[in-house]
Amino acid sequence: MSKVRLRFAPSPTGALHIGGVRTALYNYLLAKQAGGKFILRIEDTDQTRYVPGAEAYIIEALEWCGLRPDEGPGFGGNYGPYRQSDRKALYEKYAQQLLDSGHAFYAFDTPEELDARREQEKEVGNHNFRYDPTTRHSMRNSEALGAAETQRLLDAGTPYTVRLKIPTDEIVKIQDLVRGEVQFQSNELDDRVLLKTDRMPTYHLANIVDDHLMEITHVIRGEEWLPSTAHHVLLYRAFGWEDTMPAFAHLPLIMKPTGKGKLSKRDGAKLGIPVFPLSWQGETEAESFVGFREAGFDPRAVLNFLALLGWNPGTEQEIFDLEGLIEAFSIEKIGKGGARFDYDKARWFNQQYIMHTPDADLVTTLKPLLAEKGVHQDDAFLLAFVALMKERATVYGDFWEQGYYFFQEVTTYDTKAVKKKWQAERVPLFEQLRASLLALGDTGVPEIEATVKNFLEVNGLGFGDVFPILRVAITGTTKGPAIYDVMALLGAEEVDRRLAKGYAVFNAL
Ligand code: GLU
Secondary structure (H helix, E strand, O other), X not given: OOOOEEEEOOOOOOOOOXXXXXXXXXXXXXXXXXXXXXXXXXXXXXXXXOOOOHHHHHHHHHHHHOOOOOEEOOOEOOOOOOEHHHHHHHHHHHHHHHHHOOOEEEEOOOHHHHHHHHHHHHHOOOOOOOOOOOOHHHOOEHHHHOHHHHHHHHHOOOOOEEEEOOOOOOEEEEEEOOOEEEEEEHHHOOOOEEEOOOOOEOHHHHHHHHHHHOOOOEEEEEHHHHHHHHHHHHHHHHHOOHHHOOEEEEEOOEEOOOOOOEOOHHHHHHHOOOOOOOOOOOOOHHHOOOOOOOOOOOHHHHHHHHHOOOEOOOOOOOOOOHHHHHHHOOHHHEOOXXXXXXXXXXXXXXXXXXXXXXXXXXXXXXXXXXXXXXOOOOHHHHHHHHHHHOOOOOOOHHHHHOOHHHOOOOOOOOHHHHHOOOOHHHHHHHHHHHHHHHHHOOOOHHHHXXXXXXXXXXXXXXXXXXXXXXXXXXXXXXXXXXXHHHHHHHOHHHHHHHHHHHHHHHHOO
């Protein structure tokens, strides 16, 4: 059994955005490729940013994508609990260990004192005040105050944080699987808070303790975490866990569709970037987006698209199902540069998936969507409908948007397209055609085609004289599947009614 263990560790601070899903996907792929485990850990120690409902949202989003965790809250596993707020007591113990070994210190500075100090520094032109080896001695902490005073403050119940004691003059090296060796000068790092006054750990402490205890072998996460990794490496060292430190891989940023700048929440509002939904309890009105699910994407297409957002297989192949991705994926082929988010490309992937999905599966997917529109046709009809529409649909909603007329009367007519063709002297001819089509009864495409062709021949008309009329009367538009197919599926009586109504509309033009 492989010992490879990867985790997706989101903070439940809002809707899961597409970058988060990409991170989850890459972790999932590498875990599965190695026959290892994919773990979901909820990093909810920052109570101020906690959003109710976000955890459930994250889990629903992962399940929609088909990225089911092997371990996690509600998924079982031997390394639980998997929600950091349920592990609180544990972190205090580890903070104590660092205090005892001299790798961390008590800091009694209040937020007001820290603000005041920051202001003071600004006045002398220093805008980047940092709590670090150079300033530590002038702050209120156990390093500066000495053991007796520290004990007195502790005994008096003075609130404190625990900070990591950054060593001076050291080069901290990170072997990143994407970026190669990355170096940080320790003097550039701050004495980061590990335990807050409410005894809750910060992300940094909890993350390292949990990755260690959960025996995580690889940490794959967004590039924004790269600077923190120096602190993390120092933490592993301070705990004496360097030998089992996970390998790190930092994923490239996701860039705006224009390629300029990082993809933002506002881009999400325009493009529908979160996984779903329209709006959910954690998001305010202004932050509500149409998610990929609501926009009619197939989760397989979303995953395929995301896999290629920062990774390339090194071949021309673009279409990969999850199994194919598990096989082909490799960290070596993850790019360093930002990956441009191309919504049109996402739509292209979706179109490919719709086109290649068996009709019966499409019917299963579309049934609930069509039921919402009041459509309850039998499977035979839906199968025929899907077969006619699948080459044209980009997202699932297109089946209804572009094909609603299969289920209900035409609501808008593209009258522009018929205006020139609809000539008063031909009206009797079109009435004749209507009668012959009705006389045919419900029948197949060849019979309908023969009837229309015969009509053209007898009356010396061309396709261009008749097709737009038929199309617009029956479907409202000149686009769509072959009109004979539509007519055969709708049946003679329905076609007759539509022609009658369409003619009336055209007569009134
Ligand atoms: N909780 C962090 C986040 O929300 C996890 C970062 C990591 O994977 O270490 O992105």
